[in-house]
């Protein structure tokens with residue numbers, strides 16, 4: 212499952228920082244985030260709402276809404292920096308090399324045009340094909356994402372599709388130009404489990420067959436469990452823990468991940484009470500010093516309140532938590 | 546537990562709430578003139594079409610099902626926000642549907658309240674939290690003395706694990722989870738015995754959801770509350786419910802004890818839903834994607850409405866609508882194949 216890193220990863224994010232200048236000072240929404248995704252790999256990104264998941268995705272594809280801006284770090288796609296490109300250059304890369312799928316399929320589709328018109332236009336923008344060729348490619352894509360009767364459905368308008376079908380059309384649209392990287396932000400959150408399963412199966416198959424790298428943003432651990440190869444857990448703009456999906460889910464090392472896993476109701480284990488993380492994630496204006504999780508952490512100790520932990524290796528995972536500091540470091544710091 | 550809270554005259558045995566064959570149709574035809582010109586018939590959408598269940602005092606019954614199956618419509622029928630097309634709702638044996646005069650309805654209405662999905666939309670942004678929570682008390686004229694009212698609101702805030710000082714703030718100063726606590730405090734302020742909760746945690750993060758679900762269970766124990774709980778999340782339903790009704794296209798297709806339903810689902814639709822749940826334990830089970838989609842409710846399939854998606858469908862299913870009958874797991878299931886014992890028991 213884990214891919215080798217003999218070659219450079221397809222996507223590499225280093226020390227990414229996203230800021231919002233406001234009247235009352237600068238808000239840091241994404242703070243020193245680093246990770247990579249290999250070709251053919253699905254990286255899951257989980258965390259509570261406001262953790263910075265969507266902004267991380269938006270920063271990578273250059274779709275941050277001003278005044279939000281990348282204030283530090285770099286993003287590399289196939290070893291080329293893409294965080295400092297012109298808007299025009301980036302737009303071309305976005306369609307061609309990066310495909311994006313968002314939560315609400317209706318906002319990604321234009322209600323005034325048929326699904327086919329939208330697919331054909333996108334295909335012709337990115338690939339050197341005639342209209343007829345683009346149309347047959349569009350039908351092929353619709354078939355590939357599992358739309359029955361694609362030859363007929365291609366001439367229908369978005370509102371004539373159900374929610375699950377619309378989301379599949381959006382995925383088809385994102386795949387038009389056979390991108391190397393797919394960023395999917397809560398692609399199944401608005402859907403029922405039944406349809407969710409179809410979309411997830413589809414994303415996985417595409418990742419496998421096209422060797423694309425997928426960044427799958429969701430707050431649904433179940434979706435991550437069955438889709439991702441590795442998972443990054445975000446908290447207050449930073450990665451709290453990252454590692455192979457089975458390790459993070461079954462043997463979380465960071466107290467926040469442990470709480471998060473315990474708070475999920477499970478079908479195979481009846482419990483009287485769910486594990487409860489007290490309090491709420493801090494607002495960006497009031498991120499605690501030291502470890503941002505410290506006011507809610509059952510394991511908090513003195514160091515956590517004034518020193519901020521970076522990601523540290525813990526067996527297969529990396530966790531940003533002082534519980535996992537090598538004792539050596541502690542000794543040298545006195 | 547129930548004894549103290551049972552009002553004089555009310556029967557002490559029997560369910561607190563009984564829903565009897567309730568239905569609600571919506572007229573979704575075009576305006577009359579357009580219809581006549583285009584020669585189209587009236588279009589009726591059968592959002593809920595013959596739903597029955599009982600909830601004993603102090604218990605939780607949940608309704609699950611895919612979007613559009615009619616869960617919220619049942620909730621609204623139960624609290625009286627919609628009038629039923631047919632059928633009735635009984636509260637302690639009293640047919641609430643038949644009551645029309647305010648003087649008869651008000652004392653019963655006070656005893657059930659509703660909590661909605663969206664903690665952002667359901668609180669008036671211009672009111673202080675204290676006034677939001679006190680609103681049902683004022684509306685029902687339950688307390689005249691303002692000192693007593695304030696003390697009651699303080700008590701309610703503490704009950705939902707907020708602080709009395711939070712009463713002076715406005716809704717926008719709270720997170721989603723805190724707002725849902727405020728909704729719960731408001732719902733509890735008229736001392737109801739029965740709460741209808743329509744997806745109360747669907748808009749919340751799992752960690753916040755855990756806080757709210759724990760709170761709801763604690764309150765149920767402390768106050769002897771009875772819940773009708775609505776959700777599309779099967780794991781949440783498993784956690785909170787004593788009994789579960791699975792809805793499909795306006796009907797309950799299976800109704801069973803929660804444990805039995807999850808251990809030995811009978812109806813093919815229930816099995817399909819359970820198989821579609823992502824596997825958090827990563828046992829390698831892999832989920833089975835559900836075939837097909839919910840049919841158009843304006844044009845439901847003949848016979849069993851589930852037949853176009855059902856692996857067990859046969860000629861009888863396409864022709865004859867199944868009725869709810871007792872099934873092996875002690876459930877009621879509306880399925881010919883279950884009745885004919887054509888489907889093997891689910892194992893593992």
Ligand SMILES: Nc1ncnc2c1ncn2[C@@H]1O[C@H](COP(=O)(O)OP(=O)(O)OP(=O)(O)O)[C@@H](O)[C@H]1O
Nearest residue numbers: 571590592611612613614615616617618619777842
């Ligand atoms: N006021 C209305 N007028 C017309 N149709 C309606 C009305 N309210 C609901 N419906 C229809 O009735 C059916 C059931 O709707 P309902 O809101 O009860 O579904 P639900 O199970 O709560 O779905 P969800 O999980 O999406 O909340 C749907 O087809 C819906 O479109």
Ligand SMILES: Nc1ncnc2c1ncn2[C@@H]1O[C@H](COP(=O)(O)OP(=O)(O)O)[C@@H](O)[C@H]1O
Nearest residue numbers: 231240259260261262263264265266267279495
């Ligand atoms: N335009 C904006 N101005 C100020 N803060 C913002 C803006 N957009 C997002 N944020 C803040 O950045 C943080 C991370 O947001 P987001 O990435 O959307 O979170 P997630 O996707 O994890 O729910 C949140 O605290 C959010 O309120």
Ligand code: SF4
Nearest residue numbers: 502505508515532533
């Ligand atoms: S660093 Fe300290 S406060 Fe933060 S998660 Fe670890 S133990 Fe808890």
Ligand code: SF4
Nearest residue numbers: 849855862880881882
């Ligand atoms: S009645 Fe027939 S079609 Fe309906 S669920 Fe049972 S087997 Fe399937």
Ligand SMILES: [Mg+2]
Nearest residue numbers: 264265266396
């Ligand atoms: Mg988001």
Ligand SMILES: [Mg+2]
Nearest residue numbers: 616617618743
């Ligand atoms: Mg609903």
